[in-house]
Amino acid sequence: MHQTSKNLAEDARELIAFRIGEQEFCVDIMSVREIRGWTPATALPHSPGYVLGVINLRGAVLPIVDLSSRLGMKESDPSARHVIIVAQVYQKVVGLLVDAVSDILTVTDDNIQPTPEVSSELDRSFAKGVLAIEGRMICLIELESIFPEGESEAA
């Protein structure tokens, strides 16, 4: 991947695409640390509904966020077929529960279209844009706005 990316134009970047239900989303590959299977999480008391709990990632305590629920869609029912995308957001590492990872995309900024005007405010604040790839619509989401910096300091 890295070898190919060297040959690409400077503004090209790679995205990881994944599925939640029928919809496809993607995030910048640079923020993804690893992808692993679902393991049961330890529930946290008084946590928001989309925080499924914490798991042990080689000794680190990793919070798991149900991305579907976080994006305002229906809550997932995690199973062994679900996938956790381990991503770094600012200084923290979080696990994002998604249905499946589908693709790695190489795009330039030209490919990214602005988010269309839709009614769901929640979706729009997270969506940085949409991509049309082989007839599919993939929504680029910004992890930084899902987990704003400093939220833990406020707690």
Added chain:
Amino acid sequence: MDMNEIKAIFFQECEEQLAELETGLLAINDGDDDPETVNAVFRAVHSIKGGAGAFALDDLVSFAHVFETTLDCVRSKQLEPTRDVVKVLLKSADVLADLTNAARDGGSVEKSRCEALVADLEALANGQVPVSDDAVADEPAPEAESKAEPADDDESDFKPVPVQFDDLQESDAEFEPVPFSFDEFGTDQAPAGNRFKIAFKPKPDLYLKGNETLLLLRELDQLGTLEVDCDWSELPALDALDPEGAYLTWNATLTTAEDEDAVRSVFEFAEWDCELEITADEDAAPTAGEAEPVEDGAPETDEGASPPEPAETAAADDAEDAAAAPVETLELPNVIELQQAANANKQDAAENTAAPKTQARASATGAGSTIRVELGRIDRLINLVGELVINQAMLAQSVTESATAGSSAVTMGLEDLQQLTREIQDSVMAIRAQPVKPIFQRMSRTVREAAEMVGKNVRLVTEGEGTEVDKTVIDKLSEPLTHMIRNAVDHGLETPEDRQAAGKPAEGIVKLSAKHRSGRIVLEIADDGAGIDRERVRQKAVDRGLISAEATLSDEEIDNLIFQPGFSTAEQLSDISGRGVGMDVVKRSIQALGGRVSITSTPGKGSVFTMSLPLTLAVLDGMVVSVADQTLVVPLTSIIETLKPENEHIHGFGASGQLISIRDSFKPLVDVGQILNFSNAPTDPLAGVALLVDSEDGGQSALLVDAIQGQRQVVIKSLEANYANVPGIAAATILGDGQVALIVDVEAVVSASRNGALKSEMSLAAVG
């Protein structure tokens, strides 16, 4: 290495020197009249001056110079280090520290403060000194130079004897042995009885093992009258000289009352590394004037010997280097000292507390056995060992579950592994353990400054400075300790007039002590002041609406009122305390460390604040319990006892509250599952287990859980690192099955049970 790095090292050394300076001065203050203590103090100031000179830190140099001058008077015994003198010296040490900090971090020190002290110091050096005023102020520097080298100090009575090496290059055959007399050492016992001829030819190994010809000969000299010749006939030309070789032979004639065994015993540790011949001379007449070599160029001494130490020859230099080779410590930024003996010290610390002076000595001499390591490396090691412990537990669990459980070899291997992991973990923890001494040292300054500000006469007595505790704990101790010390000086102690009126010495004593007690470190801050004025405390609490006027409180309860938020008893708010930061903040910060604080007070005799803290923040012993299908860990330190509730002991209280009677005293029953929102339905007390825990105000509560799984040591994992603070949860850990378990914050759960709910501090919920 650029200049900044060197400078950084200089400042780091300064810190050590300043600590040494303060320790020394405090020792002198306590009546230590050992010249070495004064020398150490002097050296510290001198080294700072020297280093500061190299970096052109003029303020520092000029102040250090005046300071040094005065210290030189003390050293040369022209100035008696009385309390008053030491007081000025201690203040100077503070200013020196400030100047050093100012030089490092920028900023400045009040000129007036410096100048006043400079005047004081000069007055001490000139005015109050009865003898030789002029000798003092003007010429400390040259003498200081020689004194600054520790190795020289104990040899100062030894006068170097010049040895001629002029002919070295031309010919090495014509050397004449030079008479070499040790008479100057000055022990002229009346020689009587035996006379020995000693031929002593060291081998290179002798020097490698740290022996020293000079010392051996000096010891011989103690036995009687000694005359020594050096035979250097074997000394090669300079270009052929092996710097680490040994070429010289010493021929000595000793007249002594001792017998041959006593003479031999001098060479006891050198015997194997030299050729030694001791013969009793039949002619026992003591001829003091005999200075000729005894065995001139004796054939059996051909192999070589050591050159005379005082002569600056290459051989001597290198031999000395090899022998005395001081272990240099690597200076790295952000380092901690690794004490090889840390583990042993830890156990000894409690017993040794009574003799801080001896400890300081021991640590000074033990400097060669320590290395400095970057903190990051140790933290990494500690993390890895934490993983190892978890992995070992996971392995053990899966073996138990698998079919191989019956195999004794596997079980035994696992047990060994478990023991080893435990030991590794303990050892690694011991690496990070540090004595509380540096913090205690800082406190003496806090006391001095606080005392000055409120015009009281206070002495800080410390005990148990060697007590070790994890660095993470040490780092967080400073703040609450400073506050409590200030509090003791400001509120605890009376003014000198009041003290005298009460028949106490004008000087108040604040005692700071540390010791290990049942796996925790216990710090005590005791003052010999008036104790807590309970009437006033009570009145204030009523005024502030903390308690109702009718409330009946025990003495203990009244004392503990001072930990309530928004409580300050000083009638006049002073500079140092009463800044709106009360004892409640101290209490909270100690609790955040998993510690407890309490106070006992005797009217007229003083108060004692006792803090107890865990030795480490990396692991804790916990009780693993089940609550509504969740596995939780309750810190063992907060559990007093566990019990199985019985029907007749459970009493309903109000709408939903329940009390449990334990030996006829009623404690609130706290349903952990409900507080933490793990279950909606109340837990049936009869089906569960109650854990009796200590709560904030000294009261007790019973935590109701479903079952106890066991007791084990767990590695503490931060939840904040990747997530956020969770109310009611102190941290997380990883259990043997690889699952994350949450560690209960007992205080938060108990107080939530009173207030109705945990404070919802979750901001994640607010996002979006």
